[in-house]
Amino acid sequence: MRIAMIILYLVLAPLLGGLLDGIDRRISARMQRRVGPPILQPFYDVQKLFAKQRIVVTNSQTFLMITYLVLMVFTGCMFYSGADMLMCFFVLSTAGIFLYFAAVVTDSPYSYIGGQRELFQEMCCEPAVLLTGVGFYLLEDTFETAKIVQADRSAIVALPGFFAAFLFILTIKMRKSPFDESTSHHPHQELVKGVTTELGASNLALFQITEWYENILMLSVIALFIINKNPWSIPAAILVVLAAYFLEILIDNTSARMKSGKMLELSWAVTIAAAGVNLLILILVR
Amino acid sequence: MSAKFTPKETIRVIEKDGLLREVMAMKSRGMRLSQACASYKDGKYELSYSFSDDETLDYETLRVVCDLADRIPSIHDFYSCASFYENEMRELFGVKIELIEPDYHNKLYRIKAETPFLPEDAKAEQKKQEQEISLSGADSDLDLAQAAADEKLASGKKEEK
Amino acid sequence: MEEREKKRSVVPFGPQHPVLPEPIHLDLVLEDEKVVDVIPSIGFIHRGLEDLVKKRDFNEYVYVAERTCGICSFGHGLGYVEAVEKCMNVEVPIRAKYLRTIWSEMSRIHSHLLWAGLMADAFGFENLFYQCWRLREKNLDLVEMTTGGRLIYSVNKVGGVLKDITPDMQKVILNNLSELEAELRDVYKTFMTDYSVQERTRGVGVLTKEQVHDLGCCGPYARASGVARDIRQLGYEAYGELDFEPVVSNDGDNYARCDVRLREVFQSIDLIRQAIAKIPNGELSVPVKGNPDGEAFIRIEQPRGEAIYYVEGNGTKFLNRFRLRTPTFANIPGMCETMKGCSYADIPLLVVTIDPCISCTER
Numbered sequence: 001m002r003i004a005m006i007i008l009y010l011v012l013a014p015l016l017g018g019l020l021d022g023i024d025r026r027i028s029a030r031m032q033r034r035v036g037p038p039i040l041q042p043f044y045d046v047q048k049l050f051a052k053q054r055i056v057v058t059n060s061q062t063f064l065m066i067t068y069l070v071l072m073v074f075t076g077c078m079f080y081s082g083a084d085m086l087m088c089f090f091v092l093s094t095a096g097i098f099l100y101f102a103a104v105v106t107d108s109p110y111s112y113i114g115g116q117r118e119l120f121q122e123m124c125c126e127p128a129v130l131l132t133g134v135g136f137y138l139l140e141d142t143f144e145t146a147k148i149v150q151a152d153r154s155a156i157v158a159l160p161g162f163f164a165a166f167l168f169i170l171t172i173k174m175r176k177s178p179f180d181e182s183t184s185h186h187p188h189q190e191l192v193k194g195v196t197t198e199l200g201a202s203n204l205a206l207f208q209i210t211e212w213y214e215n216i217l218m219l220s221v222i223a224l225f226i227i228n229k230n231p232w233s234i235p236a237a238i239l240v241v242l243a244a245y246f247l248e249i250l251i252d253n254t255s256a257r258m259k260s261g262k263m264l265e266l267s268w269a270v271t272i273a274a275a276g277v278n279l280l281i282l283i284l285v286r
Numbered sequence: 287m288s289a290k291f292t293p294k295e296t297i298r299v300i301e302k303d304g305l306l307r308e309v310m311a312m313k314s315r316g317m318r319l320s321q322a323c324a325s326y327k328d329g330k331y332e333l334s335y336s337f338s339d340d341e342t343l344d345y346e347t348l349r350v351v352c353d354l355a356d357r358i359p360s361i362h363d364f365y366s367c368a369s370f371y372e373n374e375m376r377e378l379f380g381v382k383i384e385l386i387e388p389d390y391h392n393k394l395y396r397i398k399a400e401t402p403f404l405p406e407d408a409k410a411e412q413k414k415q416e417q418e419i420s421l422s423g424a425d426s427d428l429d430l431a432q433a434a435a436d437e438k439l440a441s442g443k444k445e446e447k
Numbered sequence: 448m449e450e451r452e453k454k455r456s457v458v459p460f461g462p463q464h465p466v467l468p469e470p471i472h473l474d475l476v477l478e479d480e481k482v483v484d485v486i487p488s489i490g491f492i493h494r495g496l497e498d499l500v501k502k503r504d505f506n507e508y509v510y511v512a513e514r515t516c517g518i519c520s521f522g523h524g525l526g527y528v529e530a531v532e533k534c535m536n537v538e539v540p541i542r543a544k545y546l547r548t549i550w551s552e553m554s555r556i557h558s559h560l561l562w563a564g565l566m567a568d569a570f571g572f573e574n575l576f577y578q579c580w581r582l583r584e585k586n587l588d589l590v591e592m593t594t595g596g597r598l599i600y601s602v603n604k605v606g607g608v609l610k611d612i613t614p615d616m617q618k619v620i621l622n623n624l625s626e627l628e629a630e631l632r633d634v635y636k637t638f639m640t641d642y643s644v645q646e647r648t649r650g651v652g653v654l655t656k657e658q659v660h661d662l663g664c665c666g667p668y669a670r671a672s673g674v675a676r677d678i679r680q681l682g683y684e685a686y687g688e689l690d691f692e693p694v695v696s697n698d699g700d701n702y703a704r705c706d707v708r709l710r711e712v713f714q715s716i717d718l719i720r721q722a723i724a725k726i727p728n729g730e731l732s733v734p735v736k737g738n739p740d741g742e743a744f745i746r747i748e749q750p751r752g753e754a755i756y757y758v759e760g761n762g763t764k765f766l767n768r769f770r771l772r773t774p775t776f777a778n779i780p781g782m783c784e785t786m787k788g789c790s791y792a793d794i795p796l797l798v799v800t801i802d803p804c805i806s807c808t809e810r
Contacts, residue, residue, distance in 0.1 A: 256571050
């Protein structure tokens with residue numbers, strides 16, 4: 001069973017991630033009163049990127065990007081094989097470090113500042129992500145995802161604050177306005193393309209694919225809040241995930257980009273207020 | 287109906303040596319430096335410094351008519367924004383304005399040709415006039431000040447190295 | 448480049464940068480993300496247009512003057528022909544003056560909406576950018592209907608105008624403007640009241656009234672800091688017969704500048720309505736005989752501020768000198784002043800907030 005889940009994740013995650021990306025671009029375009037690209041456009045883009053001539057600033061960049069991809073995939077596989085969730089989150093942070101290295105190993109000022117902002121973003125997301133793991137532990141006495149999905153009740157009933165905090169930092173993780181600090185899907189920010197400025201051809205394609213894996217993983221954590229041992233919870237989880245995704249697109253199209261300092265303030269404030277209060281309640285109720 | 291303005295628009299010819307005094311008078315009256323430009327006419331430069339009064343919209347232009355090799359002092363001490371105009375006048379027309387701060391050393395517009403707005407015969411005339419001045423050995427205060435500024439720049443560059 | 452002892456880095460900003468509408472190069476000295484010093488350099492788009500007066504006679508030169516810039520093109524053509532007309536003592540018919548006023552205001556609307564879109568893009572709100580430019584398209588449709596071109600109007604000539612705005616066209620203009628105004632209210636509301644937008648614009652790039660005066664800034668940039676002057680108050684063209692007050696704000700930050708420019712769009716719509724209501728019948732142009740001799744200074748209010756046109760004739764059909772001092776030239780010192788001590792994320796905003804038109808600046 002575990003092997004089946006891992007293989008499903010390995011194969012389906014990039015396909016679903018790319019499809020969701022295409023739908024995102026289409027819906028955003030319609031919100032902006034434009035026509036928008038075809039839904040399969042992200043796949044065409046990645047295909048084109050792989051076909052381009054490889055020019056890298058330093059060869060170590062390729063190794064670092066491959067490591068980033070491998071670690072991200074590994075995290076997802078761990079998550080889907082039912083392993084320890086906290087371990088997954090730590091490996092996720094480690095993967096992020098490799099992206100930082102890939103950015104700073106070039107001497108480009110935009111890439112360098114983008115890398116610094118990437119670390120800053122990690123710092124904003126970490127509390128909510130770790131607290132999510134802690135919340136599940138307090139509720140189910142385990143970090144293992146395999147056991148959490150067998151719970152009697154959906155976790156969200158007892159962990160609404162953790163859910164809210166995680167949903168908030170999802171905007172940061174998915175690189176959407178107002179928190180698309182280190183790199184954005186639109187190149188008109190002051191850092192040009194930030195962390196991905198010096199990535200090109202196959203390295204940029206690897207970045208894109210890793211983003212899809214990461215998005216699917218994040219959405220899976222959202223689903224984990226909903227899934228319980230009742231099989232009807234699975235379609236319910238899918239609906240919630242799609243609703244959350246749509247919410248992200250809506251927020252992206254209705255807000256300007258905030259500065260990094262503000263991002264830190266808001267993300268920690270929401271985490272402490274929502275997840276922190278939820279945590280206290282859980283501890284008291286135990 | 288909105289307020290009506292009947293501003294005075296004047297062009298006043300002044301001597302090159304009186305430029306700084308006139309500009310100081312403009313500054314003390316609270317006038318804003320609107321523009322500064324150069325023109326070449328009949329073998330001489332015509333420099334126009336235009337000042338605007340933001341309350342009454344009056345417009346006064348100081349006109350300096352000078353020879354091709356005359357040295358003109360920079361007015362950036364009174365109006366810091368003058369430096370762009372003066373750099374431009376020097377680069378395009380070859381007007382000898384000195385002590386500009388910051389000095390772009392004729393690289394403001396990155397043009398390949400030198401003083402492109404000045405006709406060829408005027409360039410030759412300018413060189414001739416410069417030679418006459420250096421032969422006569424006239425050392426103005428400006429000369430010394432410019433030499434001091436150049437030296438400071440050179441020594442600053444040496445320190446950085 | 449990094450000096451490890453001081454932890455400073457120099458980031459080259461421009462000339463090619465997605466956020467810049469036109470090429471300008473800034474060397475920004477950063478400590479972490481704080482800007483310590485700015486060294487601007489221009490010169491990427493200098494075409495020496497002012498020298499072409501020697502090769503194009505004074506009638507033809509209108510077309511060159513218009514092509515100084517795509518955004519403020521009508522204003523440049525207008526300023527040039529006004530300067531030549533003043534030099535030659537030509538009195539333009541009253542209908543032509545009204546037509547020029549209407550096109551001038553249309554040019555202002557299009558320019559401010561373009562700027563609003565760029566501003567939204569600079570602070571990362573792409574959706575708002577698209578909405579602003581969509582409104583601009585409505586305005587450009589009007590321009591195309593009346594002049595035949597979208598950006599380069601080519602309707603000015605020495606002595607008057609080349610085309611007319613018929614009563615049918617006037618009806619279409621009024622309808623179109625009403626629609627534009629209604630949609631603009633939503634855009635204005637977003638700029639002024641949205642939380643994330645205010646985060647980026649309030650308190651950023653503040654210039655006091657005294658600083659603005661010392662640095663020689665003009666136009667909406669100065670009016671946002673409390674300087675209540677608008678060159679249209681001189682009453683050139685038909686402005687003397689229209690009713691308006693300069694749009695002023697006192698805060699002097701980016702928020703105030705957004706406010707001033709967007710309110711000016713509403714003001715322009717109102718001015719066009721007034722002009723269309725009052726426009727008299729008459730000739731479109733007068734014949735011009737002879738050649739310009741003498742000199743003239745003309746000031747007009749371009750969308751970006753005060754533009755000065757100086758023309759010097761010498762009795763031949765080629766002018767001796769044409770000088771165009773654009774508002775961005777005067778506002779660049781103000782821009783550099785606001786950049787010192789700001790955070791790097793604000794740099795695109797501070798560049799876009801002066802409404803830079805570098806091709807005008809460099810000619």
